[in-house]
Amino acid sequence: MSVVFATPAVLRGEAAFQSARRDRRRATLTALVVLAACLVLSGWVSEVNFATLAAGIPRIGEYFGRIAPDLRWATLFSNAETEGSIAFWFYRADAWALLLLETANMAALATLGGASIALILSFFASRNLARNTWSYQLARRSLEALRTVPEIVYALIFVWAFGVGALAGILAIMIHTIGALGKLFSEVIENAEMRTWDGVRASGGTWSQACRFAILPQVAPSLISYTLLRFEINVRGASVIGFVGAGGIGQEIYSVIAFNYYEEISAIIVMVIVVVAMIDLLSERLRHRITDAAGVR
Known part of the structure; x- marks a missing residue:
């Protein structure tokens, strides 16, 4: 041993x-x-206050019990005139579908407009491409200011300025999207390979030409992926800002909640969940195809 x-x-x-x-x-x-x-x-x-929380939690369950539809198996698949049927529960499905389409259009227009402006600002907000410190700091601080203010605050301002409707919602979401995507875009650009940039500049290309032909082709797949992801977020955001009169399905949700139309609340919520889930799945597939095609992981 x-x-x-x-x-x-x-x-x-x-x-x-x-x-x-x-x-x-x-x-x-x-x-x-x-x-x-x-x-x-x-x-x-x-x-x-834990006592308030303990007292309020059961009330949440009570509210969900109220908005649950009174479906009956015997009349489940009857027409919209028969209580207890699915058709009776979704008796205004056509009107709600149009409002959901308006909500999706609001999100799409706001995302497209916001991403376009964010793309331009992101080149100035990238440390490796900024012309000088002043332009870099101005672009960065501007993007921070745009995304700091919540969308619903922008919506309130634009509803007061332009009146109730989808225009206020589009502008509110677009401004917030500029700030959010501008930050993401600039971070992607800062990680770009700079040898192609140096080559374009050395051959006599201008700053804007180098951004267009040296940097943009490298980062385009990531920018598209972030834009699609932001579109998913904006669809949900467009459903909320309608509460302040900024158009879309949110206005209808606010109305049925205010008048305690309990079954209509649950019907609209179900439709919103289904539509958002479909958009998320479609957007996810597009993002995966784009990133796979570009070899981005």
Whole structure:
């Protein structure tokens, strides 16, 4: 039986390991204590009341019980005149479908307009392409300002300026989209390979020509992918800002909630979920095809 004696080097290594482990544990414990203190402070500032939460949670279930349709198996597939049927539940499906189409159109127009402007600004907001520090800082801060203000605030402003309707919603979503996509686009551009840029510039190409022929072909698949993803987000956003009169299905949802038309609430929500899911699936497939074709992972 052999006996292994610890050398001084091994002992020093073991001591250093134990010391580092104690330091990590101390740092982890300190971070957990600070996090817990921040959570408690946030709850106190936000006036979180657990008694109110406990009393309100059952009411959520009660509300879902009210909006659930009164479907009956015997009349489930009857016409729209028969209570308890699916057709009776979706008796205004044609009108709601048109409003959902308007919502999707709002999101599409806002995404297209926002992405176009964001693309232009992103070249100025990219550190590797900016002409100078002033243009870079101005473009960056402008994009931050545009995406900081919530879409619904923009919608309220435009409803006051242009009146109730889809135009206010399109402008509100478009402005927020400029700020959001501008940041994403500029980050993609900053990771672009610059050798083609240097080649275009060395051969006498202008700054705009280098952006067009050296950078844009490289980053186009990622830009399209981000744009499609933003379209999915904007469809959901367009459904919400209608609450303030900015057009689309949101106005109808607000009306039925205000008048307590419970079964209509659930019918519209189901249609919105189905439409958004279909758009998400279609957009996801398009994004995967684009990225796969371009070899982007």
